[in-house]
Amino acid sequence: MPLTLVIANRNYSSWSLRPWIFLTHLGLPFDEVLLPLDTPEFTARVHEYSPTGRVPALVDGDLVIHESIAILEYASELAGGAGWPGDRATRAVARAVAAEMHAGFSALRNACPMNLRASNRKIILTPAVTDCVTRLDALFTAHRSKHHSRGPWLFGEYSAADAMYLPVALRFKTYNLQGLGQIASAYLSTLTEDPLLAPWMQAALAETQVVAHDEVGE
Numbered sequence: 001m002p003l004t005l006v007i008a009n010r011n012y013s014s015w016s017l018r019p020w021i022f023l024t025h026l027g028l029p030f031d032e033v034l035l036p037l038d039t040p041e042f043t044a045r046v047h048e049y050s051p052t053g054r055v056p057a058l059v060d061g062d063l064v065i066h067e068s069i070a071i072l073e074y075a076s077e078l079a080g081g082a083g084w085p086g087d088r089a090t091r092a093v094a095r096a097v098a099a100e101m102h103a104g105f106s107a108l109r110n111a112c113p114m115n116l117r118a119s120n121r122k123i124i125l126t127p128a129v130t131d132c133v134t135r136l137d138a139l140f141t142a143h144r145s146k147h148h149s150r151g152p153w154l155f156g157e158y159s160a161a162d163a164m165y166l167p168v169a170l171r172f173k174t175y176n177l178q179g180l181g182q183i184a185s186a187y188l189s190t191l192t193e194d195p196l197l198a199p200w201m202q203a204a205l206a207e208t209q210v211v212a213h214d215e216v217g218e
């Protein structure tokens with residue numbers, strides 16, 4: 001039985017995008033179920049798939065895995081450990097960086113919801129948001145500087161860390177965020193110009209549902 005990834009609106013659901021792009025990079029076949037956010041359909045159906053009432057969830061037969069980062073780990077195991085750096089020390093750092101995204105950057109995530117249809121939205125940048133951008137710049141610059149000879153991704157070859165940081169990269173265009181240096185900006189372009197992202201983007205731009213609380217800025 002193929003895997004099923006339960007997601008929400010492609011335009012808004014950053015947590016859904018992470019496992020979607022990772023499964024796509026791993027080449028694991030999967031079906032999709034999309035539950036539109038803030039609708040009676042979402043409320044009625046989400047608990048069929050997710051114990052928390054949130055998406056994403058990955059269904060593999062009788063097994064249901066919720067929480068995006070756990071889905072990435074499970075997908076990597078299905079793919080024989082692909083999607084994490086082969087070297088143990090680098091893998092440990094990549095896991096720390098992925099966990100940092102899962103647990104952190106809340107000021108940026110709250111102030112700048114993912115909204116792929118929007119561009120150049122103007123928002124008031126609080127110091128907490130600026131701190132997030134500063135941390136992203138340091139993080140991207142450090143790891144790209146160390147691993148640049150092995151490929152264009154954060155740790156050279158594609159990894160779950162790249163999947164975790166894709167939505168934040170897409171927010172830079174939506175809100176015209178500034179503050180990244182040259183190395184970090186180049187990595188941002190690697191993420192946003194990933195050819196495997198194109199089908200998601202195309203579908204997101206074709207969505208018409210507006211989720212009011214995710215429409216921020218002017």
Ligand SMILES: N[C@@H](CCC(=O)N[C@@H](CS)C(=O)NCC(=O)O)C(=O)O
Nearest residue numbers: 008013014015054055056067068069
């Ligand atoms: N920590 C969760 C976050 C999941 C999450 O917040 N999902 C949002 C969609 S992006 C959701 O399901 N929202 C619906 C709701 O809260 O009712 C993860 O990493 O998967």
